[in-house]
Amino acid sequence: MIAKDQAAMPQEPEKTVGTAAGPPAAAFGSLQGVALSARDYLCFALVFVVALALRIVYLLQVSKSPLFDSPILDAEAHDIWARMIADGVSMFSGTAYFKAPLYPYFLAFTRMLSGDLYWAPRVAQIIMGAASCGFVYLLGREAFNRAVGLIAGLAASSYWVMIYFDTELLLEPLSIFLTLVSLWLIFRAAKSGAILTWVFAGLFMGLSAINRPNVLLIIPFIAVWILWLERRRFGFAAVRAAAWCVACALPIIPVTIRNIVEGDDFVLIASQAGPNFYIGNNPKSDGFTANLPGSRSSWTGGFSDWISMAEMETGRKMKASEVDKFFFGKSWDFILNHRGRALALTLAKVQLFFYEWEIPNDSDPQSMADIYAPWMAKLPVRSGAILALGLIGFVLALFDFKRLLPLTGFLVLYSASVIAFFVCSRFRIPMMPVAIVLAAVVPVKLYMLARDRDWRTIFGIGIFTYLAWVAIHRGMQPSIINKNAAVSHQRIGQKLGEKGQPGEEEQYKLALQMDPNCEEAESCYAYFLVRKGDLSGAIRHFQKALEINGELDVHATLAAILAQQGRWDEAINTIRAGLIHLPGYLDLKRKLAFMLATCPIDRLRDGKEAVRLAEDVAAVGEEIPETYDTLAVAYAEAGRFEEATQAVDKAMRLAEEHSNIQAVLQIREHQRLIREGKPFRQNVGVTSSP
Numbered sequence: 001m002i003a004k005d006q007a008a009m010p011q012e013p014e015k016t017v018g019t020a021a022g023p024p025a026a027a028f029g030s031l032q033g034v035a036l037s038a039r040d041y042l043c044f045a046l047v048f049v050v051a052l053a054l055r056i057v058y059l060l061q062v063s064k065s066p067l068f069d070s071p072i073l074d075a076e077a078h079d080i081w082a083r084m085i086a087d088g089v090s091m092f093s094g095t096a097y098f099k100a101p102l103y104p105y106f107l108a109f110t111r112m113l114s115g116d117l118y119w120a121p122r123v124a125q126i127i128m129g130a131a132s133c134g135f136v137y138l139l140g141r142e143a144f145n146r147a148v149g150l151i152a153g154l155a156a157s158s159y160w161v162m163i164y165f166d167t168e169l170l171l172e173p174l175s176i177f178l179t180l181v182s183l184w185l186i187f188r189a190a191k192s193g194a195i196l197t198w199v200f201a202g203l204f205m206g207l208s209a210i211n212r213p214n215v216l217l218i219i220p221f222i223a224v225w226i227l228w229l230e231r232r233r234f235g236f237a238a239v240r241a242a243a244w245c246v247a248c249a250l251p252i253i254p255v256t257i258r259n260i261v262e263g264d265d266f267v268l269i270a271s272q273a274g275p276n277f278y279i280g281n282n283p284k285s286d287g288f289t290a291n292l293p294g295s296r297s298s299w300t301g302g303f304s305d306w307i308s309m310a311e312m313e314t315g316r317k318m319k320a321s322e323v324d325k326f327f328f329g330k331s332w333d334f335i336l337n338h339r340g341r342a343l344a345l346t347l348a349k350v351q352l353f354f355y356e357w358e359i360p361n362d363s364d365p366q367s368m369a370d371i372y373a374p375w376m377a378k379l380p381v382r383s384g385a386i387l388a389l390g391l392i393g394f395v396l397a398l399f400d401f402k403r404l405l406p407l408t409g410f411l412v413l414y415s416a417s418v419i420a421f422f423v424c425s426r427f428r429i430p431m432m433p434v435a436i437v438l439a440a441v442v443p444v445k446l447y448m449l450a451r452d453r454d455w456r457t458i459f460g461i462g463i464f465t466y467l468a469w470v471a472i473h474r475g476m477q478p479s480i481i482n483k484n485a486a487v488s489h490q491r492i493g494q495k496l497g498e499k500g501q502p503g504e505e506e507q508y509k510l511a512l513q514m515d516p517n518c519e520e521a522e523s524c525y526a527y528f529l530v531r532k533g534d535l536s537g538a539i540r541h542f543q544k545a546l547e548i549n550g551e552l553d554v555h556a557t558l559a560a561i562l563a564q565q566g567r568w569d570e571a572i573n574t575i576r577a578g579l580i581h582l583p584g585y586l587d588l589k590r591k592l593a594f595m596l597a598t599c600p601i602d603r604l605r606d607g608k609e610a611v612r613l614a615e616d617v618a619a620v621g622e623e624i625p626e627t628y629d630t631l632a633v634a635y636a637e638a639g640r641f642e643e644a645t646q647a648v649d650k651a652m653r654l655a656e657e658h659s660n661i662q663a664v665l666q667i668r669e670h671q672r673l674i675r676e677g678k679p680f681r682q683n684v685g686v687t688s689s690p
Contacts, residue, residue, distance in 0.1 A: 040141065044134040047153035051133040054158060054379075055126035059167050061373045066495035069118045073362040075169040077299045079117075082107035096259035096267035096320040098303060102211040102251075103171035118169075125173040129166030132173070132433065133157045135180040140437045142187040143407055144444070152440035156433055160376040161358060161383060164365045165429055171211050175430045178208035179215060179410075183434070186222060186406050190229070193236075195243045202247025209248070210255050212430065213269045214417040218410055219248045225405050263320055271320035273421075274327035275306045280349065280422030281331040281342065287349040288359045288423050292327075294583050296553045301585070309584030311620040352423040353415060354391075356384035356473045361424035363491065364484040371488065386432060386439050388468040392461060393438030396445060410434055479515070486515035494524050497531075504528060519548040526554070535561050550581035556591050563682075568601050587626075590617045594630045597637040598682045607637035607679075625655035625663045633670055636679040644674045 062068060071079050081091045081104035092098060107121050114120035137153030156162060165172045185201035205222075208215045223241040230237030252269060259267040275292055279285065284293045291297055295305035310326040311318050318326065335342040358365045369376045394411065397404045414431045421427075442461065449458045493507025505528060511521035526541035542558040555578030562571040575592040582588060593613035596606045614631040632648035635641070648671045655663035670680050 036138075040138070040146070043137055043141075043146065043150050043153065047137045047150070047157055048130045048134045050154060051157035052126065052130035055129055055163055055166055058163050058373050058376065059122055059126055062167055062368070063119075065368070065372055066492055066499060066501065067363070070495045070498060071169050072491060073299050075362055078104050078107055078169050078171070082111060086112055090262070092262070094263065096263035096265045097255065097270045098272050098320065100171070100210050100213055100270045101255060102207060103174055106174055107169065121169065122167050126166050128177050129162060129173050130157070132177045132180050133162075135177070135184055136433045136436060139180060139184045139187070139407075139434075140440055142184055142191075143404060143437065144441060147444045148437065148440045151443060152433075152437045155381045155386070155436050155440060158379050159381040159386070159432070159436065160369065160379045161365060161425065161429060161432070163376065164369060165426060168362070168426075170362065170426060172426050172429050175208060175212045175215075176433055178204050178211060179430060180433055182208060183406060183410065189240070190403075190406075193240070195240060198240050198243045199247040202244045203250060206248040206251035210251050210269055213273070214414060214430075216269075217413040217417055219245065221409050221413060222406060225409070229402065259320075265319040265321050267321050267324070271324040274324035274331075276421050278327040278331045280420070281345070282334055283338065283341065285345060285422065287345055288352055290361055290422060290424065291551070294551070294581070296582060296585060297551070298553065301553060304586070305582065305584035307584075308586050308620055312584065312616070317620065346419065349419045349423050353419050353428060354387050354472055356382065356387075358383065358425040359423060360484050360487075361426050364488050365425055366481075367485040367488040370485070371492075381436075383432070384469065384473040386435050387472045388465055389439035389442045390435035391468045392465050393435075393441040395464075396441055397438060407434055407438065411438070482514045483518060486511040486518040487520055489514065490518060490521040490524055493521075497524075497528060517548050519545045519552055522548065523552055523554050527557070530557075530561070535565065546577070550577065553582070553585070555582075556588055559591070559595070563595070568595075568599050568604055571595065572599070572604060586617050586620070589613050590626060590630050593617065593634050597630070597634040598680050600681050600683060605637060607634065607639070610634035611638050611640070623654060625651045625658065625660060625667060627651075628654065629663070629667050629670060632674060633680045636670075636674050641674060641677055648674050 077099070081099075084091045085105060085108035091104075110121040110124045111117055133153055133156040136156040137149040139149070140152040141149030162176070182201050182204035185197055185204065189197035189201050202219075205215060205219060209219070223245050226241040226244065227234070227237050230240075255269050256267070259265055259269075279290055279292045280287060282293055292302060292306060294309060295302045306327070307318070307323055310323045314326065352359060360366075390411075394408060397408050401408070411431055411434055418427045418431075442465070446458060446461065449455075449461075489507045489511040493504045493511065496502070496507065497504035505525075508521050508525040508528065511518050512525070515521070522541050522545035526538040526545065529535075529538040529541065539558065539561060542554050542561075545552050545554060546558070555574050559571040559574040559578075562568075562574060572592070572595055575588060575595060578585065578588050579592065590613075593610045596604070596613070597610035599605050611631075611634045614627075614634040618627050618631050628647045628651035632644045632651060635644035635647060648667060652664065652667050652671060655667055673680050
């Protein structure tokens with residue numbers, strides 16, 4: 001259907017594929033690739049300039065945010081990792097990569113070239129993002145024709161969600177660029193049959209895989225597509241399929257070898273798939289909230305808790321691949337033993353994926369744009385329109401199924417790879433440029449139908465487009481919108497406080513006005529009150545935050561404040577409640593052990609339980625001074641002074657090795673008492689737990 005319609009479009013005097021002049025090429029070598037003309041370079045430049053101009057404007061505006069040079073969650077992890085790379089330090093020393101490594105290396109490279117931490121990578125990304133829009137044009141032109149390509153390129157240029165992510169310290173801009181270049185080269189290689197073009201297409205897809213491993217699904221799919229198209233000349237196709245696969249593997253192999261050598265563990269790229277799969281497939285999952293039950297919401301805290309949860313449940317130390325498999329196992333237990341709930345959850349994720357709403361993950365795109373660049377809301381290209389028209393374009397593309405399979409197959413496989421885990425805007429965005437290309441087919445198709453006065457087909461397409469729009473463009477509950485906006489203001493306030501800039505308290509109050517049940521704002525406001533010396537007010541806000549969400553990482557702080565006020569019963573109960581919600585949080589277990597061993601109130605001390613808790617931490621926790629200091633005071637409370645001496649001596653050695661002066665001073669006091677055969681006691685109203 002598309003192939004026939006392209007014949008009606010004004011064509012250049014060049015050989016085309018898939019037009020009415022002939023069927024799509026049956027063999028890769030039968031038609032040569034069409035060279036780019038001066039008009040194509042002009043269109044690419046137009047798209048690039050429009051895209052870059054909009055991105056520059058947004059970058060200048062969002063640079064005013066306190067989050068600009070103080071990233072959060074995954075962006076913070078990328079920031080830390082890039083700094084460590086620049087310093088020659090491994091973030092995942094002694095273990096396989098947990099996250100795919102390419103983007104942190106890209107971040108480190110831009111910083112080392114410029115010496116700038118936050119402007120340079122973003123400038124590089126908006127240039128790369130503008131180039132991605134140019135490749136949207138080239139992909140549309142290659143798969144269909146210049147009209148489709150130009151509409152798609154300009155749509156991508158002004159698509160506000162792509163503009164937003166191009167300025168975030170996240171891997172999405174790099175993922176989009178690498179994938180688009182690879183897809184464009186796939187079509188070029190399919191036309192020319194040139195092995196070198198297949199090699200370059202594979203290299204870009206392999207790089208994309210070590211940035212976002214979802215695209216691994218595309219590699220065997222394209223190889224099979226090559227063999228299928230050229231099945232009558234199997235040897236010819238096999239060589240090209242092999243070139244594609246080998247080129248894809250080239251960027252991946254060094255990462256795999258590094259994981260084997262460094263971690264003594266076979267992990268192809270990264271080991272985060274299992275925990276992420278469990279996030280989206282567990283009894284508490286809603287399909288979009290990125291929180292693994294029983295772990296903290298911070299990136300580093302969650303990473304630590306996932307490992308300790310797996311190790312405590314299995315009772316042994318585990319490699320990265322074993323933790324990965326552990327959570328895959330828990331996910332499949334849920335899916336197989338709760339089929340109805342799992343099916344309903346999957347259907348909900350399908351709906352969420354094809355939804356106008358930009359589901360936040362690290363930050364909320366909509367509220368951040370509203371705060372710093374309200375003009376972006378007026379841009380005409382929205383996710384709902386892309387998805388609705390893209391669905392119609394997808395159906396139209398099926399009429400040229402064989403030739404266009406790289407596009408339709410990529411959309412299906414990538415979408416499935418996200419839906420299988422959990423859904424959010426930044427996981428969806430890498431497939432949106434391809435959806436834009438298919439969406440751009442629809443207006444071109446309608447133009448040609450109107451010219452031919454085929455009103456019946458126009459009416460049919462219109463009806464299907466309307467139904468798709470209704471299905472996708474559903475209203476979001478105001479409570480969820482307010483919640484997301486409240487969290488954005490809370491994070492702005494938190495960063496203002498960290499920088500010592502004015503406006504922190506006002507941001508928390510604004511957040512709580514938007515959503516009185518915003519637990520993040522409650523907890524941050526509580527920390528603000530602690531700094532002001534209003535401990536009673538801080539306690540109220542901490543307790544309110546925990547009433548809303550018991551998995552917040554505030555139990556230790558609240559317990560310490562309660563202990564300072566002599567409210568030891570409440571302090572200990574607060575830690576116990578925290579461990580119910582966060583069983584993998586080893587530091588919380590360590591603090592409970594320390595309190596039970598050193599509490600100044602006789603009836604609250606429990607040396608036996610303190611020893612059990614401290615030994616649990618020592619069995620699976622890190623080799624740090626606090627672990628063995630806690631074990632020492634627990635043994636002392638239980639009257640096991642020989643073991644206490646061994647533990648406190650080890651704690652001192654670790655503290656001295658790490659040049660931890662504060663720990664040395666505290667451990668020295670504990671060491672003195674233990675050698676005298678005395679247990680350590682905290683003063684009433686004072687807590688000094690490690």
